[in-house]
Amino acid sequence: MHPVRGTHPLPPGGGDYWRWRNDQLAELATFIQGLDGPVVVLGDLNVTPWSHYFRTFARDAQLRDGGKGFGLQISWPTYFPPLGIPIDHCLVSPQVDVHDRRTGPAIGSDHYPVIIDLAVEDQLPARR
DSSP states (O other): OOOOOOOOOOOSOTTTHHHHHHHHHHHHHHHHHTOOSOOEEEEEOSSOTTSHHHHHHHHHHTOEETTTTSOOOOOBOTTOGGGOBOOEEEEEOTTEEEEEEEEOOOOSSSSOOEEEEEEEGGGSOOOO
């Protein structure tokens, strides 16, 4: 069994929200550094993949962006897609392979669902 932790950093709105979000991402990276085995981080991180803070989190946590190679997939907001940005993410450790990543249809949230097909190292087909 792999440990699961939930997190939802604050949006980078007014006041100290952006700082609290960045601190939470830094603390999560530190927590992940202490884990053994496969790691998957999923969810609304309230940061785009182009952000310095996203790249710093991925680097410090030693995770890769599971969305790379699957094109631009906006996840928020559903109510005005032309201004949509990808803030819902899947980051994985080297022991995890992302087979597919896509967004689903609007289902009543202000975010589109993100659907991920993963395989953990011991479930991957043998490489020749």
